[in-house]
Amino acid sequence: MNERQISGKDVILKAAGLLEVKLVSAVAGYPVTSIVNLFRNDDFWADNTFWMINEKVALETALGASVAGRRSFVLTKHVGMNVLCDPLVTSATHTIGAGLVIIAGDDPGAKASQNEQDSRYFGPLAEVPVFDPATPEKLFDSLKEAIELSEKASIPVIVRVTSRLLESFCESALLRPKGSVPPEFDRSVWDYTMKGKHQRFHSMSYPLMGDYSQSQDCLCHIDTTKTGIISSGYPACLVEKFIEESNSRISHLALDMVYPLPIKKLKRFIDHHEYVLVVEETEDYIESHISIEDTIKGKSTGHIPHGKIEKEHILHALENIKKTHMDKVVKPETIKERGPRSICDTCPYLSLYRVLGTIDKPIAGDMGCSILSTSAPLQAVDTGFALGSAISVACGFKGKGIAVIGDFGLAHTGMQGLINAKSNGFDLLVIILQNDVAAMTGGQDVADLTHVLEALHDDIEVVDFAEKIKERELQALLMEKMEKKGISIILAKGTCPKY
Template sequence: MNPFIGVGMKGLDAVRRAVDDAEVETITCVPGYPITETAEAVGAEVSLNEKVALEIALGASATGSRAMVLTKQLGMNLLADPLVISATHTIGSGLVVLVGDDLGPKGSQAEMDSRAFGQLAKLPVLDPRDPAALYSSLIEAYSLSESLRIPVIVRVTPRLLSASGSLLQPAPFRGSGQGYERVSWNLTVKGRHQRHHSEVLPLAEAASEASPLNRVLISPEAKTGIIASGFPASQAEGLGASLLSVAYVYPLPWRLIRKFIDRHSRILVAEEPEPFIESQLRMEPKVRGKLSGHLPYGLLERSDLIRGLEEVPETHMACEAGRYESIAERGYTGICEDCPFIPLYRALAKLDVPVAGDAGCVIRTTREPYESVDLVYGLGSAVGVASGFRSKGVAVIGDFGLAHSGLQALINAVWRKQEVFVVLLKNGVAAMTGGQEAPDLTKLIEALAPTSHIRLPAQEGDVEEALRAGLARPGVTVLVAEGRCMRADAGLRD
């Protein structure tokens, strides 16, 4: 039998194969770059937000089904509440959170290092280097999740998901049907944390040390060693230095790292995007990396590693300052020419009031030629932000953003009798992430606050009149602006 399967398979294919081989039954997601395509490939069910997605997975796990949650990096912020609690609460069957970090952000408002959530929640985090390691990491994650009865985080990046590689013939991995046990209710919250630190984390540390996914390549004459995780580990091979590729970034395999450090004069830590590993090794004077200025923050290229190795004898390098990527330099995607909401964006720019937007298509109106929106603090944030304005302003939010996390802010505004004008862009889809269906909350909104409607496209003057009328009314007012997204109708994605 051929020991290799799927020669040339991408990271996305490795996820799909691992889900099948691990017999994962419940898969939830909230679409967003870079995990949308992977979520579609594994048949994930779209949830309104990441907290709900994880809660569904926790319920499935408790009743004996293996589960997976796919989320973009910013989604980790929403699911953090149940994630942190689940660590000491315990679960049933295996549960993996597959998080995609958008490095050198293409579709995100912030560059985040999701590995830090493992340290926050005290949950294991695997950071695979290539598609084969990604497949094996997922299988190992389910095994560890069930043995320790905790969720396990696996971090992926766009380059890992698009990379090609070969997968070894997998061993059978059958479903356990393991359900939740009520033993944790015999302990106080303090007692659960004591148990977690005394019993669970030591087993996670042992798994990290013994993982067959750790890789050590020793160059006998090399004075410099590279400690790496994730995709940079695959870039660090063949550079003339020894290499330790760690499978787990939390907890780290400390004994393996200590042994590797001791046999080299200098150590370069290669990781993305933040110095997560390096910061834990900072007291070691041999260590170089982002904190020492030898490597740049964010995305790493092979050329960065080569330069870092050349400069590694220096104890500290001056960080490059004043060279910041601009929109003009990189370029950007504007509003589609056939977007029905263009008259609305133009009319908004004429209002002499602050405008809070949302992390949907409306974020593309912050720049010329529209400059319609002033503030965008995340998906679902527009209503809450506008509620804090000194005087009545505008919140522009999409229907998916409202369902995701904006509805609570609308309810709060009504409850607290705040002054805010909400413009709901109703197109029935999450247009930026592939046109996934958004729920119709019109009747609920009409029950909460005075609501008017306008169908787009329309004459700019008519739209401006509707906006000024909504602003003039006291209290919470809503304008539902309805239009069809042509790209979503055509099945296109940015």
């Protein structure tokens, strides 16, 4: 990197200014946390960037800004897309006002996530455009086009990013687009029924999306009639590097906009070649739309693995391109091979985890540090489905369920589970790790819900783990609570040594 270059993360910050974005709403999580930190450390953006309680709230706030004529960015990791999906799906037919872009941070390889899902699928699900840029330059172009398309079609737009894209560099000379006045919400859409709104979408908004996709200025070079590669996202860079380093005569079509797919452009490219390899991460999104011939190779044929893509995967696939199918030899990664990710030695809750590990009952954990206690030697919690899920999961256990949840998980979506447990009369022991920070995602502040808990429940015990409570005393307390009917809450106060 030289002084004239900026990273993909910096491109997003700079684009927000050049595109006259007024609001940035975000939820912490890899790989988007570092982007939001850039905004919050900037003099202007510090007052216009907000850590939100969850992704649904983040998108809803941005929708409000859009209605009022204010452009906005929403930043979330891929699993956060699940949480914001409810308002997202409705927004396409509801219509919006000013441009709204959702920057979805995917994690191929699941480096710091509970799954490896692919955000491109939210395009066809919600019927909103999706961009999957390969380079920081393409990222800027995608953000610019996303704002433009969002305002023309009156819909949110998704731009997918990954850590390798965000850590790539480009020249810093990004040009300000031609200025335009952001529109406000046109409430004449309420002249239509719900069915009519969907009909309106497919007669007005969707054709605009299709035209944008078909006319996209994507990388395309045709150097042979034998083998071509179709790609999107960061893997397009790997393809270009492979072609350059190997001096191969291979054609390449790299898509920037992947929903709607440019079907005519794809068909011309496929028809021109004897074999076509699809290189994409994480799932076979593009491939599943075009693999109607044996000439199309990719994940479904065993040529390319699911998940994160490397150059050696491309080489192996090309060496076997004439094979109709390849056996998928997959050895699932184990914690032993990767190396453990353990609870910090100075964590104030170590004694709690050791006691939980002795209880012969299933214990519902949550996304956050408690998930690190699933493996040996602690083996404290047994499940970890989603952020905020522990309380509702424990409601399904036999007898009185046990849930361990962080205070951020509680605020994110766990409180709804607690209200539901109360209204349905479940027997439950909820241990809330109250350290006032979202420790797993960078130490963001967490709302204090103590008074809300006190208003809902009588059986609340506060345990200060700074006082080095003895494990036998802690075990006795847990057993006492387990013998009671109803909901028991232990507020486990502690201070994260990292923050």
